[in-house]
Amino acid sequence: MTAKDDTKVIPLSKIKIACESCSLHTLCLPLGLEGHDLDKLDKIIRRSHPLKKGTGLFHQGADFQSVYAVRSGSLKTFTVADDGSEQITGFYLPGELVGLDAINDNKHPCTARALETTSYCEIPFTQLESLSGELPSLRRQLLKIMSKEITHDANLLMLLGKKTAEERLASLLLSLSSRLKNRGFSETEFNLSMSRNDIANYLGLAVETISRLFTRFQDQKLIKVEGKFVHILQIDKLKNMVSDCAHSKSAHAK
Amino acid sequence: MTAKDDTKVIPLSKIKIACESCSLHTLCLPLGLEGHDLDKLDKIIRRSHPLKKGTGLFHQGADFQSVYAVRSGSLKTFTVADDGSEQITGFYLPGELVGLDAINDNKHPCTARALETTSYCEIPFTQLESLSGELPSLRRQLLKIMSKEITHDANLLMLLGKKTAEERLASLLLSLSSRLKNRGFSETEFNLSMSRNDIANYLGLAVETISRLFTRFQDQKLIKVEGKFVHILQIDKLKNMVSDCAHSKSAHAK
């Protein structure tokens, strides 16, 4: 399974094996599909060479052609405002689908860039769309993924709207932790593929604040940090930190 | 067209007229559908009595049955955390679809409540889903709406993550303004159906801050406020306020 073998489009016979035997099988689009249906999806999926760190997958404003499933590595998506300021809108881990926000007006509203060497599957959207006409379970899965993205964003809204710096970082760590766990990685030990700057940008905080928080969390023995490597020592305390948002400021909406 | 006439489900003949002649025709789901296809959608749509202010449309945790299109009036959606604190996740105006975020796990992740007397159409999701199998343009429209919601949320993230109180309120006013304009209302004069508290909650600010901002904006002759009524005097200046987020703090990614 060397990535080198993939030139542009993988031969049909190999693709079948790909999706079926892919470890992300139950996380990615194929969920709920089986046998012949899965074959059909396989047929439209393309694999390309892995992206090197810092390489773009698609660019803001580019025409929307495909959605992409991360196979390994990670991506960040961000938008650039007129004044050049950037806002990171998401980090994507293996098994996650990127580019769905482009469906709306057929242009990518953000840029996707590899945070490390990253391999992915490309799924031409037109074909995915018509295939979803045939396959109810694919259709449902697609809607589910989009719905999940909406829910995720809504949570993030809560996060950025109401939470302290401490709660924000704890939330990010926990989010990464649980997503990695789902993907079969350790939930307590992992590498942050993104820089402190990226984290700060994403959470709407200053880099210095992130730095201070990491040392504070470490002093409190909640985590152990060595550069990009994080070891979560007391995951339950982190969780409390997030849920105990004793912000009585809640607008008790009648 | 008195709402009183609708008992539970409108007779078939009347529904047809409803969607076809609805002024929201091009904003709501039917967009892109015509003739026979539109009839098919009509057949599954239900209309009910208008909601009175403060009444719930669906509740957080409730089983997901339908999505809802606002016909007149407005709604807010919010989630309640364990500790009882609330976060408003959105305001919905006529022609907008509510409840899509429930697709993911078949439960509504938030509560929807009327901000004023509000009438709506109910669209049973199972039927919508299977109908979208038949109608490619409906399928596309559905994905588009969801995609738009994702983009919208991403913008909001930017808003809450990076922007000052001033920019946040300006953004909200402009968002309402442009959405109302799309719906044929004035873009410069409208009523805020939500309370200051709701606005504060939504924008992640304190009520007092909202109040001060309204007076400040008024002093600057940007707007004129009389209770819930807002008159935008210099919409271009408001727009500058939002785009000139000269936040050089941007993590220049890469």
Next chain:
DNA sequence: CGACTTTTTGATCCGATTCAATACGCGTGG
């Protein structure tokens, strides 16, 4: 009209940013 809620205004306080300076990591070239 009177009780209650919503909104406004004022004074103080605190968390996070900003500015500034130092330390660390890493790739390049001597």
Next chain:
DNA sequence: CCACGCGTATTGAATCGGATCAAAAAGTCG
């Protein structure tokens, strides 16, 4: 192999925006 330089990360001190606390004013409704 180590010295150099540049980007990234950490740490400290000063400042500021918005929250919080407190109280008055304006709506709202039975």
